[in-house]
Amino acid sequence: MITDREFTHRLARTLVAIALAAIILWAFYIARQALLVIYLSILLAMAFAPIVRLIERRGRPGIRTVPRVLAIFVLYVIIIAILCGIALAVIPPLIAQAEDLWTKLPQFIEQAQRFLRQHHLMSSHVSLEQAVGSAGGQSVGKVATTAASTVAKAVFSLVTIVILTFYMLVDARGLSHGFARLFAPEKRVQVVRASHEVVSRVNAWLLAHLMLAAIMGTTAALGLWLLGVNYFYVLALITAAGEMVPVLGPFIAGAAAVAAGLAMSVHKGIYVLIFFVALQQLESNVLVPVIMEERVGLSPVTVIVALTIGFELSGIVGAILAVPTAAILKVLFDELMPEDRTSNAS
Numbered sequence: 001m002i003t004d005r006e007f008t009h010r011l012a013r014t015l016v017a018i019a020l021a022a023i024i025l026w027a028f029y030i031a032r033q034a035l036l037v038i039y040l041s042i043l044l045a046m047a048f049a050p051i052v053r054l055i056e057r058r059g060r061p062g063i064r065t066v067p068r069v070l071a072i073f074v075l076y077v078i079i080i081a082i083l084c085g086i087a088l089a090v091i092p093p094l095i096a097q098a099e100d101l102w103t104k105l106p107q108f109i110e111q112a113q114r115f116l117r118q119h120h121l122m123s124s125h126v127s128l129e130q131a132v133g134s135a136g137g138q139s140v141g142k143v144a145t146t147a148a149s150t151v152a153k154a155v156f157s158l159v160t161i162v163i164l165t166f167y168m169l170v171d172a173r174g175l176s177h178g179f180a181r182l183f184a185p186e187k188r189v190q191v192v193r194a195s196h197e198v199v200s201r202v203n204a205w206l207l208a209h210l211m212l213a214a215i216m217g218t219t220a221a222l223g224l225w226l227l228g229v230n231y232f233y234v235l236a237l238i239t240a241a242g243e244m245v246p247v248l249g250p251f252i253a254g255a256a257a258v259a260a261g262l263a264m265s266v267h268k269g270i271y272v273l274i275f276f277v278a279l280q281q282l283e284s285n286v287l288v289p290v291i292m293e294e295r296v297g298l299s300p301v302t303v304i305v306a307l308t309i310g311f312e313l314s315g316i317v318g319a320i321l322a323v324p325t326a327a328i329l330k331v332l333f334d335e336l337m338p339e340d341r342t343s344n345a346s
Helices: 003-030 034-057 068-118 126-134 136-171 174-182 184-226 232-242 248-264 266-296 300-336
Strands: none
Touching: 003 184, 034 068, 034 136, 034 174, 034 300, 068 136, 068 174, 068 232, 126 248, 136 174, 174 184, 184 248, 184 266, 184 300, 232 248, 248 266, 266 300
């Protein structure tokens, strides 16, 4: 039986531990945006690590012929060159298409209002100038300020991710050894094995996204070409690039394609809309679950549930992090709770 002094001491230690845990959780909540940036950097570093090792060895297993920093620099140059090439191919036609659509916008609005008035869904005519002016200068200013702040935060986060990922790749071995030292010596072999498996799964997730981007871009190019849409190759590039950003990317690609169709005719825009709705249904309900199961080792149910929960928790960023996080949790679960292979031996 414990004494009153021992009970008071234990109670005080328990209360202090609860208070410290609450403070840590509150600090994590306040710094959640920074933690998301750090976590995304860790995922990218793990995804790029096998590619960096391949560049280091120049295809020769076990023989390092390129310094690690130079290999990372080469990887960054390749990524930047690809992004610049896509931008140069996409932006000029998009500007021309937007100008054409803006010129025809009053005609589209007039046709839409005529249809609504004929079906008694609209009572009076509204001009484009009235629609724009009804927003009010103050609200437009607030929207512009909010948009500028959002863009600034996004740019800062992107720069932070690029730099942090670079240094994580440079010091990958040191970080890996330091992480393993947090565990007891007898557990370090298991930790290292699990770490290698996590890196492999995250790299597979990146390669799966690239495969999805290629499939979606090719399918979009073929479909838009058959529909006779102008700049179909540009819209296909946007579709492929948008595949790397769940939810928002496909929406932007579809909106750009529909706008390109509307710039030609209303009927063409409707056909493009139907095509992209069907394409996105195929992507989200068939391609993503099947490819993620084959490449990352996650069942279709796990992929769909992970994407749903991730989007609900943190929007687009949560959807991006959902599948690799589910892959990491699966590796940890397999390591912590391995199948009992000896239970049925008797």
